[in-house]
Amino acid sequence: DTDHDSLAFRVLTPRIGLLPLAGSDLTIYLSYSRYTYGENVKLRPNQIPGDLSATTPDEHVGKLQAQLSW
Secondary structure, three states: OOOOHHHOEEEEOOEEEEOOOOOOOEEEEEEEEEEEEOOOOOOOOOOOOOOOOOOOOOOEEEEEEEEEOO
């Protein structure tokens, strides 16, 4: 939201796909997401149960995904 930049967030997620077995329909994806947040974006108190110190959302997230089609 360009009108409310301090309340907005952005995500950049490059992804790589690998075909580990020639001739199969198996694909493995590896992705990394980088989140950027406006200065007023915060988690609510006790958003994460048992973690009283959590005050900001995650900025770096990795994902490994396997996909099989037939």
